[in-house]
Amino acid sequence: MSTPIPPRLPAGERIRRAGIAAWSIIGIVIVVAGLGWLLMKIRIIFPPLLVALVLIYLLNPAVSWLGGRGVRRGLATLLVYVLVFAAVAAIVFALVPVVTHQVAQVAQDWPDIRAKILASSGDVTAWINGHFGTNLDTDKVRCVLGASGPRASECGDLTSNLGEQIRSHLGRIIGIGTSLIALVVVLVIGVLVSLYLMIDLPQLRRDVLGLIPDRHRAEVADVAAKVGQALGGFFRGQLLVALIVGVLSALGFWIIGLPLWFFVGALAGFFNLIPMVGPFIGGGIGFLVGVATGGVWLGVQAALVELAVQQLDNHVISPNVIGRSVKLHPVTVMLSLLAGGTVAGFWGVFLAVPAVAAGKIVLYHVWVTRVLGYQVSPYAAAPRVASPPSVIPAGRVTGEVEPVGVDAPGGREPAAPPSEAGSQETKAGEEPEAAGEPGPRAAGRRGR
Secondary structure (H helix, E strand, O other): OOOOOOOOHHHHHHHHHHHHHHHHHHHHHHHHHHHHHHHHHHHHHHHHHHHHHHHHHHHHHHHHHHHOOOOOHHHHHHHHHHHHHHHHHHHHHHHHHHHHHHHHHHHHHHHHHHHHHHHHHHHHHHHHHHHOOOOOOOHHHHHHHOOOOOHHHHHHHHHHHHHHHHOHHHHHHHHHHHHHHHHHHHHHHHOOOOOHHOOOHHHHHHHHHHHHHHOHHHHHHHHHHHHHHHHHHHHHHHHHHHHHHHHHHHHHHHHHHOHOOOOOHHHHHHHHHHOOOHHHHHHHHHHHHHHHHHHHHHHHHHHHHHHHHHHHHHHHHHHHHHHOOOOHHHHHHHHHHHHHHHHHHHHHHHHHHHHHHHHHHHHHHHHHHHHHHOOOOOOHHOEEEOOEEEEEOOOOOOOOOOOOOOOOOHHHHOOOOOOOOOOOOOOOOOOOOOOOOOOOHHHHHHOO
C-alpha cells in the first residue's frame, strides 16, 4: 500500500515559513557573532581561569580526602594550599645552590668550552661543505666568541652588524619580558581564583545540577563525572610523569658529565608536559648543550640518555601513572596539538589533548544514548561506586543487550540497569534515593 502524499502547503504559508527560517538563521548568526566579539573583548580572563581549572583538578582529591575525615572544606583547602606551596618553596630553595654551583662551574670552564665550540663548529662546517658542496663559514661565531682568525676589520664589521640586528629586535626582547611579567600575574590570579573556587566547589556543583531538569540531572552528573575523572587523571598524571622524567634525565646527564645537567634535566621534564612533541624538544636541548660544551660525542650521549628515558616513559611510566584516563590515537594527539597551537599558542598546545578527550567522552555518550538507543547507568543513583560507571546497555546482567524502546521477547519491557548490588530494591539500613535524583526503578518507570 503506497503512502499518501501530504497536501502541498499554500504559497503564502510556504513563504511565511521560509521567512521564519531565514530570520532564525540570521538571528543565530548575529548571536554567535556577538558572543565571539564579547569573548574576544574579555579574553584576558581565560588564562587565569585555565590555571585555576588545572589547580583544582590537581588538588581537589587531597581536599576531598581531608573533608571525608571531618575537616571543614575551607580549612582543608587552606591546609592543602599551604602545604603544597611550602613544599614547592622548599624545593626551590634547596635547588638554588645546585644551580648556582653549575653556573659558576660553567663560568670557570668557559675558555675550554669556547675552544670546544670553535673546534666543533669548524669540524661540522667542514663536513657539511665537503658533503653538500656548500660554502658555510664560522666567521661570525669566531668573532662573537673573540677567537683569532678573520681580520680585525672584518670582525668589527660583523660585530657591528650583529649589534644592529640586536637593536632592531629590541622591541621583541622587551615584549618577551612583558610577556613573562604577564605570565607571573596570570599565575598569581589563577592561584587566588582556584582557592575561592575550591572552597565553594561542592556548592557550585549543587547549583549547576539544580539548573538541570530532573529527568536529565542524573545523566548530566554521569557525563560530568566521566569528564572530570579523565581530565583529573590527565593533569595529575602528566605532572607526575614530567617530574619523574626530569629527575631521570638530570640523573642521566649527571652520569655522562654534561654541564648544566640539572638545568637541562629540568627543561626536559617541563617540555615533557607537551605530549608527543615535548620529548623531542628536551632531547634536542640536551644534544645542543652537549655539542657546545663537550663536542659531538657528548651531544650524542645526551641524546641517547633522553631517548632511553623516553622509552622508559612510554612503556613503563606513563601506562602505569596515567593509565587509561585519556584514550586517544597518536594521530589525534598530534593533530590536536597543531590545532591548539594555531588557535591559542602555548595554552592551546597545553590544553588541546584534555579538551579533545573531554569532547570525545561527550560525543560518545550522545552517540550511544541518542543514536544507538541504550540507557545510561545514572551516576547520581549510585554515589557509593568508587568510579563513575560507564555507559551500560539496558540489558540483563547476563549480557543481553536490549535497546531502549524495543520490547523484549515475550512482551516484557527492557530491564533497567542493575544497582550496585544487582538488585533494584533498597537494602535495609541504606539511605533512600535523594530527591530529584531518580534511581534505577524510577528510570524504568519513566521509560514505560
